[in-house]
Amino acid sequence: xxxxxxxxxxxxxxxxxxxxxxxxxxxxxxxxxxxxxxxxxxxxxxxxxxxxxxxxxxxxxxxxxxxxxxxxxxxxxxxxxxxxxxxxxxxxxxxxxxxxxxxxxxxxxxxxxxxxxxxxxxxxxxxxxxxxxxxxxxxxxxxxxxxxxxxxxxxxxxxxxxxxxxxxxxxxxxxxxxxxxxxxxxxxxxxxxxxxxxxxxxxxxxxxxxxxxxxxxxxxxxxxxxxxxxxxxxxxxxxxxxxxxxxxxxxxxxxxxxxxxxxxxxxxxxxxxxxxxxxxxxxxxxxxxxxxxxxxxxxxxxxxxxxxxxxxxxxxxxxxxxxxxxxxxxxxxxxxxxxxxxxxxxxxxxxxxxxxxxxxxxxxxxxxxxxxxxxxxxxxxxxxxxxxxxxxxxxxxxxxxxxxxxxxxxxxxxxxxxxxxxxxxxxxxxxxxxxxxxxxxxxxxxxxxxxxxxxxxxxxxxxxxxxxxxxxxxxxxxxxxxxxxxxxxxxxxxxxxxxxxxxxxxxxxxxxxxxxxxxxxxxxxxxxxxxxxxxxxxxxxxxxxxxxxxxxxxxxxxxxxxxxxxxxxxxxxxxxxxxxxxxxxxxxxxxxxxxxxxxxxxxxxxxxxxxxxxxxxxxxxxxxxxxxxxxxxxxxxxxxxxxxxxxxxxxxxxxxxxxxxxxxxxxxxxxxxxxxxxxxxxxxxxxxxxxxxxxxxxxxxxxxxxxxxxxxxxxxxxxxxxxxxxxxxxxxxxxxxxxxxxxxxxxxxxxxxxxxxxxxxxxxxxxxxxxxxxxx
Numbered sequence: 001x002x003x004x005x006x007x008x009x010x011x012x013x014x015x016x017x018x019x020x021x022x023x024x025x026x027x028x029x030x031x032x033x034x035x036x037x038x039x040x041x042x043x044x045x046x047x048x049x050x051x052x053x054x055x056x057x058x059x060x061x062x063x064x065x066x067x068x069x070x071x072x073x074x075x076x077x078x079x080x081x082x083x084x085x086x087x088x089x090x091x092x093x094x095x096x097x098x099x100x101x102x103x104x105x106x107x108x109x110x111x112x113x114x115x116x117x118x119x120x121x122x123x124x125x126x127x128x129x130x131x132x133x134x135x136x137x138x139x140x141x142x143x144x145x146x147x148x149x150x151x152x153x154x155x156x157x158x159x160x161x162x163x164x165x166x167x168x169x170x171x172x173x174x175x176x177x178x179x180x181x182x183x184x185x186x187x188x189x190x191x192x193x194x195x196x197x198x199x200x201x202x203x204x205x206x207x208x209x210x211x212x213x214x215x216x217x218x219x220x221x222x223x224x225x226x227x228x229x230x231x232x233x234x235x236x237x238x239x240x241x242x243x244x245x246x247x248x249x250x251x252x253x254x255x256x257x258x259x260x261x262x263x264x265x266x267x268x269x270x271x272x273x274x275x276x277x278x279x280x281x282x283x284x285x286x287x288x289x290x291x292x293x294x295x296x297x298x299x300x301x302x303x304x305x306x307x308x309x310x311x312x313x314x315x316x317x318x319x320x321x322x323x324x325x326x327x328x329x330x331x332x333x334x335x336x337x338x339x340x341x342x343x344x345x346x347x348x349x350x351x352x353x354x355x356x357x358x359x360x361x362x363x364x365x366x367x368x369x370x371x372x373x374x375x376x377x378x379x380x381x382x383x384x385x386x387x388x389x390x391x392x393x394x395x396x397x398x399x400x401x402x403x404x405x406x407x408x409x410x411x412x413x414x415x416x417x418x419x420x421x422x423x424x425x426x427x428x429x430x431x432x433x434x435x436x437x438x439x440x441x442x443x444x445x446x447x448x449x450x451x452x453x454x455x456x457x458x459x460x461x462x463x464x465x466x467x468x469x470x471x472x473x474x475x476x477x478x479x480x481x482x483x484x485x486x487x488x489x490x491x492x493x494x495x496x497x498x499x500x501x502x503x504x505x506x507x508x509x510x511x512x513x514x515x516x517x518x519x520x521x522x523x524x525x526x527x528x529x530x531x532x533x534x535x536x537x538x539x540x541x542x543x544x545x546x547x548x549x550x551x552x553x554x555x556x557x558x559x560x561x562x563x564x565x566x567x568x569x570x571x572x573x574x575x576x577x578x579x580x581x582x583x584x585x586x587x588x589x590x591x592x593x594x595x596x597x598x599x600x601x602x603x604x605x606x607x608x609x610x611x612x613x614x615x616x617x618x619x620x621x622x623x624x625x626x627x628x629x630x631x632x633x634x635x636x637x638x639x640x641x642x643x644x645x646x647x648x649x650x651x652x653x654x655x656x657x658x659x660x661x662x663x664x665x666x667x668x669x670x671x672x673x674x675x676x677x678x679x680x681x682x683x684x685x686x687x688x689x690x691x692x693x694x695x696x697x698x699x700x701x702x703x704x705x706x707x708x709x710x711x712x713x714x715x716x717x718x719x720x721x722x723x724x725x726x727x728x729x730x731x732x733x734x735x736x737x738x739x740x741x742x743x744x745x746x747x748x749x750x751x752x753x754x755x756x757x758x759x760x761x762x763x764x765x766x767x768x769x770x771x772x773x774x775x776x
Contacts, residue, residue: 043106045186045194048169049083052098052181056086057172061097064127064170065134072170073099085383086179096179097172105165111188112164115156119247120177124155130167141250142258149255153195153247158188176266180383202246205398209239212405223412227282231408234275238401241265241272242394267308273333276364277301280337283408284356289349293340300336304329334371338364356411363403370396440534442518444469446527448488457514457534460506469530479503484516496520501537509754510713513541538713567605574602604638604667628659628699628764631666632691639671646684649674654692659699659766665740672733673703673760680707680758697766698746704759710752718750737762 053076061072076099077084086096105112116124121141128135139155140146155173164185171183186194213236220228243249244265254261278301281287286294307329341364344357377383440455440463448468453459462472470488477485482500497518506512518532582595626634632653643649677687687705694700710718719738737760738748746764 044109044190045184046103048100048183048185049181050081051079052083052100052183053078054084054086054181055097056094056179057097058094061095061172064136066132069129069170072097083180083182083383085377094179095172095174096181097170098181098183099168099170100183102164102167102169102185105161105185106187109187109189110161112159112161113156113184113186113188113191114159114164114169114171115152115154115184115186115191116171116173117154117182117184118173118175118177118180119154119245121155121173121175124171124173126155126157127170128159128163128167129170130163135163141262146251146258147256151251151255153199153251156191176262178377198246199248201393202242202248205394206239206243206248209235209242209398209401212402213239216405216408219409219412225408225412227279227408228412230275230279230282231405234272234279235401235405237268237272237275238397241269242397245269246394263312266312268305269311270304270306270308270329273329273337274301274304276333276337277304279404279408280340280360283360283411284344284353289353297336297340300332304332330371331375334368338368359407360404363400363407365400366396366403367400442469442530442532442534443521444530446529448530451529455534457536460508460512460536461504461514461534462507463534473502473504476504476506477502478505478511497532501541503541508711508713510711512536513538574598578602600634601638604634604664624664625660625662628657628661628666628701629653629655629691631661631663632670632689632701634663635667635670636689638667639674643674644678644683647678647681648686650686650688652688652690652692657691657693657699657766659764661744661764665743669701669737669740669762672737676733677703677705677707677758681705682707694763699764699766701762701764702759703762704757706757709754709756709758710750711754715750715752718752719748734760 053073055072055076062068064072076097079100086094114126121139123141124139126137126139128137137157139151139157143151145151169183171181173179184191213232216228216232216235219225220232243253244261249261249265250258254264277297281294281297281301286297338361341357341361345354345361348354348357440453440458442453442458442463443451445451448470450463450465450467450469450472453463453465461476463469464472470485473488474485480486480502482502484497484500484502487497497516500516501513502516503511503513513536515535515537516532517535518530520528521531522528578595578598582592582599586592586595636649636651640649674687677685685706687703690700690702690704692700714724719734734748734750741748741762741764744764746762749761749763750758751761752758
């Protein structure tokens, strides 16, 4: 990474040096260019449009000679410094005739050219009159020379300076377009330079539009976005119009088929405004908000291209007098399109539609302004030369198309960004849900690396993005009866799992059972990963184990009940015989004390047996009831012999509490609690036992040891049956204690944490004997 950082700085430094050196060279070159003044080219290119007298004729001019020339000149309309226009009269079969005298020409140039700049001329006659000599030439857009590629883009005639200077020029032509005297007299080199610049301009404009159309077509087809496809069609037909209307279709691309080129031009020309309407319809999403108006706009846009067919038919000679030209299609587009945009920008159904309509309106401004100006030029009878030069560049059309293309692409990017924000929001929402849900989720790539994961369970077992799922699981797994780790390591992309359980060591230091469910998915084209969930099923596994133990213990309980019954039958003669021996045959006080202990132990054992039998026969009566401090003392005396010498028991007993409890049940509590504490302390430590009053109506017994304590997961369920922290434990000790406390009307509170020992607090009411009898 450090090497690339260093290399990147070098690359950026070299790029900056290259730009700086280039800027210096450009500065030097511009200074050198500024030192050379340009030559005056105006003398080599003379525009004759404002000097030419004009006449619109409908077939009356035939042969031009010394006899007919004066009459023709007399009918001419004087120029008076203006350029006349025939408007749209060409569809009535008219010819425009013009005449002018060639002024003195610049010295030093022998080859001169007379050219008409109108690219839509169909036929042209040129008559040059000098010193009584008439020289006539003609030009046809589909002449054999043109089909051979030997003709220029517009009518052009070459003359020597001697035969052209001072001559009178008569020129008559008919064209598919407004007819004007756009005539130049210029040197051959001036003509070549001007023609080259115009062809380059046309090629750049149309080529850029064709390239943009192709890019938008690919994007629109890929995204299935109608507005982008409409922009692609609009860009294509705009480029086609500029390229063909400027004469490159008939002189360069399809020079062998000039009539077919004209058909392509005029038939396809109305498709340009039609696609503007389609773009308005799709970009503003009118079918959603204004379905009826969208249907109307769509039908109009679909009808407009037929105007081009009718115009083409007229040009081919069909008698359709009510068809004027493709100008009407452009006007319909301008009026309907601008009207729609203005209406929606002011009164759109939503703020989004208003904003989009205003942006579209801004992009349409150049073509709207220039289109209206061009229409005025077509309809007017006089045209300023500057306006003709300015509006015939078609830069406005290209600029509008570029703006509209950028607009739809930016709109896609905006919507993509909105969808991305929505997706990120949904992902954040999903992750939030996963964090509070009981299950976690994960996704892996083809190599088994985690790409996404969220949830408490996954975090608890160490899952993180970028690591292999099998490695993370192998580091935590303790028991894996289903072979999940091996399946994930061997086939990370095809290891389909269904509720596969694994015991793992979690971050809280406890062992948890987790269940994996996963199925293959495709994170990328040609790849297969896993997507699945992880659930903490510790309670389910423990409940299943508990149910298995409970079934076993139930069978053992039935057996124990039978054994207890038999033991109880043996205890009665033992106790009775010990009492008889003590009363009748023994006078030694020490012997009598030992027999008393046998009698008490036998009677206590009988109570314990009675408790066991009571579990299977609840109707049995409880054992003897004594004050709670006495019952505690007797229970401690009985179990003291079983306490190791390494365990110190400290007793603090408050007398006169007033509570009475069954001695046998107290012995069960003491023996179970002390047994748990001794095992937890591993046979060495201290146990504090305290009996005290807890308010006016309760008594509290606490047992505290200094053992290792319990994890929170065990502590919460310590009094539930079959819950144990020892591998060989039954989980019944504290359950019995809690059951007895409940019989007494009391509660058990287990206070413990790892490393801080365990304290069990038994709280019972003072009237515990009455509560027990009422419960029974």
